[in-house]
Amino acid sequence: MSKNIVSVYDTITKRYVEIEVSEKIRTYYNRTQWNIDDNNKSFYKHEIQFSVLKGNINGELENFQEFRTENDDVERRVIQNIKFEKLYSCLNELSDDERRLIFAIYFENKTENEVACFLHTTQQNINKKKRRILCKLNKLLKSQ
Numbered sequence: 001m002s003k004n005i006v007s008v009y010d011t012i013t014k015r016y017v018e019i020e021v022s023e024k025i026r027t028y029y030n031r032t033q034w035n036i037d038d039n040n041k042s043f044y045k046h047e048i049q050f051s052v053l054k055g056n057i058n059g060e061l062e063n064f065q066e067f068r069t070e071n072d073d074v075e076r077r078v079i080q081n082i083k084f085e086k087l088y089s090c091l092n093e094l095s096d097d098e099r100r101l102i103f104a105i106y107f108e109n110k111t112e113n114e115v116a117c118f119l120h121t122t123q124q125n126i127n128k129k130k131r132r133i134l135c136k137l138n139k140l141l142k143s144q
Contacts, residue, residue, distance in 0.1 A: 090140040098133045106128060 004026040010017045021029070091099055104110045104118075112126045121127070 005032075086141060086144050087137075090137055090144070093140055094133065094136070098129075100138070101126070101129055102133055 003056050004021050004023050005031050006026055007016050007018050038096050048116075091102065094102070101115065104115050105112065110118075112123045112130065116123045116126045
């Protein structure tokens with residue numbers, strides 16, 4: 001019976017070390033190494049040289065999707081701003097009391113109990129009003 005020896009890199013000593021492992025571990029290790037090798041070959045075979053890339057008419061590279069990051073997602077920010085504008089315009093269509101209630105709960109992070117105490121009413125009443133106002137906002141948003 002042969003020993004199952006695998007060569008691994010020891011990050012402490014910064015050297016490769018041979019260790020004895022079970023047959024199952026050696027098989028998985030070899031399969032993983034084969035996948036890594038295959039991926040590396042595939043990557044280098046399909047790699048695009050940066051110097052070959054051409055930009056738009058002015059030779060700029062900003063239009064390439066590969067160079068965009070999540071932080072630079074202008075389209076996402078524009079859509080988000082449009083949604084905020086719609087929400088604020090719908091909020092302006094609410095009555096003063098309705099708007100104050102929504103602002104207190106969602107913008108000032110007050111609980112329904114806190115709002116109820118301030119308005120001298122019950123939490124259940126505030127909850128009903130809030131649900132009614134949210135339905136009204138939803139209809140207003142869908143109508144725009």
